[in-house]
Structure formats: structure tokens, C-alpha cells
Amino acid sequence: MKADPKGVLTGVHFIDGDHACCEGALAAGARFAAGYPITPSTEVVERFANRIPTVGGTFIQMEDELAASICLQGAVWGGAKAFTVTSGPGYSLMMEHIGYAAMTETPCVFVNVQRGGPSTGLPTLPAQADMMQARWGSHGDYMTIAVCPNSPQECFDLTIKAFNFSERFRVPVMIMMDEVVGHMTEKVVIPEADQIDIFPRLHTTKPPSEYKPYAPNEEGVPEMAHAGEGYRFHVTGLTHDERGYPAMTPPVQDTLVRRLKSKIENNIDKISLYEADGLEGADVVVVSYGITSRVAQRAIDMARTMGLKVGKLRLITVWPFPEKLIADLATKIKAFVVPELNLGQIKYEVERCANGKAKTILVDHAGGSVHRPERIIEAIVEGAK
Amino acid sequence: MPHIWCPGCGIGTTVNSFSRALLDSKVDLDTVAIVSGIGCSGRVAGYVRLDSFHTTHGRAIPFATGLKLANPKMNVVVYSGDGDLSAIGGNHLIHAARRNVDIKVICVNNLIYAMTGGQTAPTTPSDVITSTNPYGTFDPTFNLPHLMEAAGAVYVARWTTYHVRQITRAIQEVFAKPGFSFIEILSPCPTLYQRRNRMGDGLDTMKFYKEKSKVKNGCPTNEVGLSKSGEIVVGKFVDRQRGDYRDMLREQMQHALGDRFVDEVAANLAEDGGCSGGGCELEDACS
Numbered sequence: 231m232k233a234d235p236k237g238v239l240t241g242v243h244f245i246d247g248d249h250a251c252c253e254g255a256l257a258a259g260a261r262f263a264a265g266y267p268i269t270p271s272t273e274v275v276e277r278f279a280n281r282i283p284t285v286g287g288t289f290i291q292m293e294d295e296l297a298a299s300i301c302l303q304g305a306v307w308g309g310a311k312a313f314t315v316t317s318g319p320g321y322s323l324m325m326e327h328i329g330y331a332a333m334t335e336t337p338c339v340f341v342n343v344q345r346g347g348p349s350t351g352l353p354t355l356p357a358q359a360d361m362m363q364a365r366w367g368s369h370g371d372y373m374t375i376a377v378c379p380n381s382p383q384e385c386f387d388l389t390i391k392a393f394n395f396s397e398r399f400r401v402p403v404m405i406m407m408d409e410v411v412g413h414m415t416e417k418v419v420i421p422e423a424d425q426i427d428i429f430p431r432l433h434t435t436k437p438p439s440e441y442k443p444y445a446p447n448e449e450g451v452p453e454m455a456h457a458g459e460g461y462r463f464h465v466t467g468l469t470h471d472e473r474g475y476p477a478m479t480p481p482v483q484d485t486l487v488r489r490l491k492s493k494i495e496n497n498i499d500k501i502s503l504y505e506a507d508g509l510e511g512a513d514v515v516v517v518s519y520g521i522t523s524r525v526a527q528r529a530i531d532m533a534r535t536m537g538l539k540v541g542k543l544r545l546i547t548v549w550p551f552p553e554k555l556i557a558d559l560a561t562k563i564k565a566f567v568v569p570e571l572n573l574g575q576i577k578y579e580v581e582r583c584a585n586g587k588a589k590t591i592l593v594d595h596a597g598g599s600v601h602r603p604e605r606i607i608e609a610i611v612e613g614a615k
Numbered sequence: 616m617p618h619i620w621c622p623g624c625g626i627g628t629t630v631n632s633f634s635r636a637l638l639d640s641k642v643d644l645d646t647v648a649i650v651s652g653i654g655c656s657g658r659v660a661g662y663v664r665l666d667s668f669h670t671t672h673g674r675a676i677p678f679a680t681g682l683k684l685a686n687p688k689m690n691v692v693v694y695s696g697d698g699d700l701s702a703i704g705g706n707h708l709i710h711a712a713r714r715n716v717d718i719k720v721i722c723v724n725n726l727i728y729a730m731t732g733g734q735t736a737p738t739t740p741s742d743v744i745t746s747t748n749p750y751g752t753f754d755p756t757f758n759l760p761h762l763m764e765a766a767g768a769v770y771v772a773r774w775t776t777y778h779v780r781q782i783t784r785a786i787q788e789v790f791a792k793p794g795f796s797f798i799e800i801l802s803p804c805p806t807l808y809q810r811r812n813r814m815g816d817g818l819d820t821m822k823f824y825k826e827k828s829k830v831k832n833g834c835p836t837n838e839v840g841l842s843k844s845g846e847i848v849v850g851k852f853v854d855r856q857r858g859d860y861r862d863m864l865r866e867q868m869q870h871a872l873g874d875r876f877v878d879e880v881a882a883n884l885a886e887d888g889g890c891s892g893g894g895c896e897l898e899d900a901c902s
Binding site: 293302327 | 645648650668670682683685688710868878
């Protein structure tokens with residue numbers, strides 16, 4: 231289906247990534263947000279608070295991130311599309327409810343405008359050090375989807391995709407921005423509503439007597455009902471069977487938790503987004519994501535003028551990790567170069583998938599600014615040897 | 616019906632009173648949602664044939680807040696325990712009362728963390744033996760009605776599981792009252808509270824409640840604190856009117872935005888549609 235025009239601010243805008251993210255959420259049909267202020271993410275919900283009363287919907291500022299991250303899930307079960315926005319310390323507090331969303335298969339979106347950590351860290355400066363937290367942060371086995379925009383335009387586009395993924399696979403989807411992308415102002419083109427594809431909620435078409443809230447469809451995803459529709463269903467964070475009621479036995483646990491993982495893993499080809507060029511014949515491939523990809527682009531261009539055979543692989547979805555893509559490339563190249571604004575996170579994923587077939591060179595950064603392209607070039611030169 | 620509660624536990628009694636209140640109030644059960652936290656009382660959500668949500672520890676109230684705001688036609692009941700609501704969920708409890716979100720909180724107070732084995736709660740009276748205060752509790756106790764009145768609840772009452780009819784009546788009253796209401800129900804935990812403190816079994820607790828309870832409707836809430844073996848003041852302490860969160864939001868938006876304010880929720884209510892907030896993509900499936 232297409233977007234509801236009420237939320238679509240069609241036109242050419244000059245706005246930052248945080249504002250573009252908010253417009254993406256509105257275009258995607260989000261009509262509920264719960265938030266708690268935290269730099270550098272607050273502008274997303276500030277804009278939402280400004281816009282939503284004239285679009286139709288609700289913003290509520292909650293008492294903390296624990297509350298915000300579960301409040302939005304109440305709204306989802308009430309029938310809304312909902313999201314929340316935060317940064318490092320708040321993201322840590324939200325982990326419990328990312329797990330709850332994963333376990334109860336509540337479609338929702340968490341935006342993390344990453345800043346330097348650990349703890350209070352660098353509130354106003356960038357980092358990409360929450361990438362592993364986005365994958366593993368809540369306890370137990372589950373999988374999520376994470377997208378990494380590298381421009382305000384992508385903050386808009388990928389927020390819509392994030393909502394679509396969350397509805398299709400009924401998972402919490404992470405929008406892993408960073409302070410620079412969040413605060414960078416660029417041109418953002420918002421198309422007409424009828425040009426925006428929306429994945430509708432997987433609402434059951436069965437009558438209440440036949441409805442099983444956790445019986446999966448062919449993609450491994452169950453159909454949903456909302457409160458107040460007469461389905462009288464039960465939702466629990468306990469291990470549950472297809473009826474949705476607690477059934478705490480090893481076989482039920484095995485079936486449920488494997489499905490939470492496989493519904494993402496088995497559909498990776500429908501989820502995975504990346505941008506590549508010059509992979510054919512490359513000696514070195516630079517694997518980057520988010521803001522770092524823009525520095526990497528400069529380094530790649532400079533290295534190519536030096537005569538080096540450098541490929542570019544920009545991960546747009548970082549989770550689920552494109553394992554097969556990296557494994558295939560590893561057999562054809564000498565080295566991967568992985569620049570990231572942390573001391574090594576996605577580098578380990580690349581290394582694992584390369585499995586010794588190609589070197590993996592990390593270009594790390596503790597956060598607070600972006601890389602200098604020269605450091606990435608040095609790594610490319612080393613990898614090409 | 617098989618359930619997880621111990622012999623002599625009072626939670627089942629509260630569920631009986633709750634069910635009676637629902638039936639007597641003739642509310643459309645399709646519009647009732649029950650939201651629980653974690654703990655013995657948290658399992659109530661799993662035993663009622665209603666839209667029911669067993670959430671995380673302490674977070675039933677913010678979940679209920681989202682549910683109610685996105686789908687205002689729902690009658691949202693939070694059914695949980697004293698530890699869940701007033702310790703780990705204490706921040707949410709006071710802020711929901713402050714906002715006067717239209718949710719009905721039933722707090723089953725067994726004075727202890729029971730599901731996890733009898734640890735001290737903020738409600739545990741002084742000089743009581745618990746698994747984490749083996750030499751007796753000494754830290755001061757929350758007086759929940761006082762807390763709730765101060766935070767802004769429009770309805771505050773306390774009863775015990777001896778008072779089954781009064782509980783039913785209180786629940787009927789809050790179903791007819793918009794805003795944040797709070798009913799505390801003292802309930803025995805024979806397994807972990809009474810036994811460890813040599814206070815007998817469930818029946819002994821009923822006798823204790825009967826003997827110690829004193830009905831004082833309208834009693835100032837600063838006078839209703841609980842002790843290990845003292846008087847138990849019960850009754851309806853607070854019953855007042857003020858605009859709930861949705862009313863205040865609507866009023867402010869209309870004041871600031873006039874006709875530009877889109878009260879999508881009101882529009883959906885008028886249509887009596889199943890979807891709300893304008894975010895639902897499924898008008899077809901719901902209509």
C-alpha cells in the first residue's frame with residue numbers, strides 16, 4: 231500500500247538528519263511516539279511533538295527511557311504505529327524492552343543517534359560504538375534489524391524502510407544514526423505519498439475463534455490483532471506457545487526462540503541493503519556504514535587515483551549481517567578495510583565471515599569526530615600489499 | 616481452574632471480586648484490557664479471557680499508558696503487586712498519577728516479594744522477617760494511599776481480601792470514574808510472609824484482617840500507614856475530579872492550535888472503529 235498523505239510533507243527541504251528521521255516516521259504512518267530527552271537525538275521527537283497535533287496522533291514525554299520504550303509498545307497493541315528515539319545512555323535503559331518487543335513480536339522502531347560512550351561519554355559528539363549493543367544488547371537469543379543512514383536523505387528513506395521491516399517481520403528495528411548524521415543539514419526530498427511504499431500491519435483476517443496469536447505465516451511471522459477488537463488475546467514476555475500463553479518447557483522454548491532468529495535469518499535476502507562499486511577485480515574492499523562511509527568514499531577515491539584496486543561496500547543494513555556477501559568476497563580479494571567510530575565492533579563480524587581467506591584491517595576511532603581519510607588510505611595501501 | 620497461586624493466597628480472591636465487578640458493571644468485555652507486571656499478581660493477566668498483557672517488571676503502567684492513549688475506548692486495568700508497582704515501577708506509578716492517565720490500578724499488596732521467595736518490599740512493615748532481612752526489617756515503609764493521593768490520583772481506596780464485596784464495589788466505582796485510580800488490596804502470603812513471621816495460614820490472616828480492619832472512608836491518607844500487627848485502616852480515602860491526561864491534551868491543543876488540531880482519537884471514537892491514532896493501516900480488516 232501507499233503512504234497516508236496526512237503524514238507526508240512532500241517537497242524539497244533543507245533539514246538535518248534528526249528532522250528527516252521524524253518526517254520519515256510520519257510518512258511511514260507513525261502516529262505515536264514516546265520519548266525522553268537526550269542529546270543528540272531529541273530533535274526527532276521535538277519535531278514530532280510539533281507536527282503530530284496537526285497530523286493526528288500522540289506524543290508523550292515519559293519519565294524515563296524504560297517508560298518510553300514500553301509505552302510505545304502499549305500503543306502498538308492498541309493499534310498505532312509507534313517509535314521512540316534515544317542515544318547511548320537511554321539506549322542502555324531501553325534494552326529490556328527491545329527484548330520484550332523481540333519476544334512479543336511487537337512491530338516498533340527504536341532510533342539511536344549514537345554519541346561517544348561508555349556511560350555519559352560525549353553527549354554532543356559522534357560515535358558508532360553501540361553497533362554490537364544493537365545486536366546483542368538485550369538478554370537471551372533474538373535477532374533484530376538495524377539500518378545505518380549516512381545522510382539526512384537516508385534518515386528519511388531508511389526510517390520508512392525501518393517501519394516496513396518492523397511490520398513485515400514483527401521485530402523491533404534499530405535506526406543506528408550518529409551525532410554527525412543527526413545534526414548534518416542537507417537537501418532532503420520527500421516524494422508524494424503515492425510514491426512511498428508502506429508495508430501494512432500483518433493484521434489477522436481470521437475470526438477470533440480461529441485466531442492463534444503466535445502461529446507463524448510462511449515467512450515465520452505471526453499475524454497480529456489489536457486490543458479492543460474482540461480477539462481477547464494474551465501477550466507475555468514469558469516463553470509462550472502459539473496460543474500466546476505461557477508454556478515454559480524446553481521444546482516450546484526451542485521452537486519459539488529458533489523462530490525469532492530464523493524469521494530474520496531466513497529472510498536476509500529480503501532485508502539486506504548495501505551499496506557497492508568496484509568490487510570486481512578489487513584487491514581491497516572498504517566495508518563501512520553510517521557517517522564513516524562518507525569519509526571512506528573520499529579515501530577510496532584518493533586510493534583509486536593512486537592506482538590501487540579498491541572496492542566499496544557500504545552496509546545500509548548492518549543487522550542481520552551480510553555473512554554470505556563477505557564470505558564470497560573474501561575468496562576474491564586480499565583484504566577488507568573496516569573504518570568505524572569505535573575500537574572494533576563490525577570488524578569482528580567481517581573477520582569472522584572472511585574466515586581467514588582475506589585479511590581484515592580495522593581503522594578504529596574512539597569517537598568524538600570522524601576519521602581522517604589518510605588513515606583509511608594507509609590501511610588500503612597495507613591491505614593491497 | 617489450575618493456577619500458580621499457593622493455598623491460602625489472596626490473589627484468587629481479588630480476581631473473583633474483579634470478575635464480579637466486571638460482570639455487574641455490564642461493561643463490554645471486548646473493551647477491557649488488563650496489563651500486569653511481574654510477580655504473583657502479575658500472572659493475573661494470564662487467567663482472564665480479556666485482551667491481556669503480561670509486561671516487564673514494574674512497567675505495566677507505562678505500557679497501559681500507551682495502550683490507553685492510542686486506543687481511548689479501552690478500559691485499561693493495571694493489575695499487579697506492591698513490589699512491582701511501588702519499587703521497580705515506583706517512578707511510573709507516581710508519574711501516571713500526576714498525569715491522571717485514565718487507567719485503573721489494582722495493587723495486590725502482600726507486603727513482600729513472593730514470586731522470588733519472600734524478599735523485603737517497600738511495603739514490608741518494620742520488624743518483619745524476610746529472606747533478605749533475616750534479622751528483621753528496619754527501613755521505613757511506603758504508605759501507598761498517601762503516596763497516590765500526593766501524586767494526584769483521583770480515586771484511592773484500600774481493602775483487604777476479607778472485604779470481597781467492598782473490593783467489587785470499589786472496582787465498579789473506578790470503572791465509572793475517568794482518571795487515574797488506585798485500589799490497594801491487602802492480601803495474605805501464607806507461604807512466605809505469614810509463615811516466616813509465625814502469623815499462621817490464610818484463614819488466620821482472614822481472622823487478622825477481620826479483627827484489625829477499621830473502615831474509615833475519607834480518612835486522611837497520612838493516617839493510614841500499615842504496621843506489622845496494628846490497625847488496618849480500610850475504606851475509600853480519595854474520590855475527586857480533575858481532567859484526565861487526554862482531556863488536558865485536547866484542551867491545550869485546541870487552545871494553541873484551534874481548528875488546526877486534528878483530534879484523530881476523538882474521530883475514531885466517534886466512528887467506534889477498532890483502530891486508533893490514525894496509525895493503523897488496517898481500516899479494512901478492522902471495519
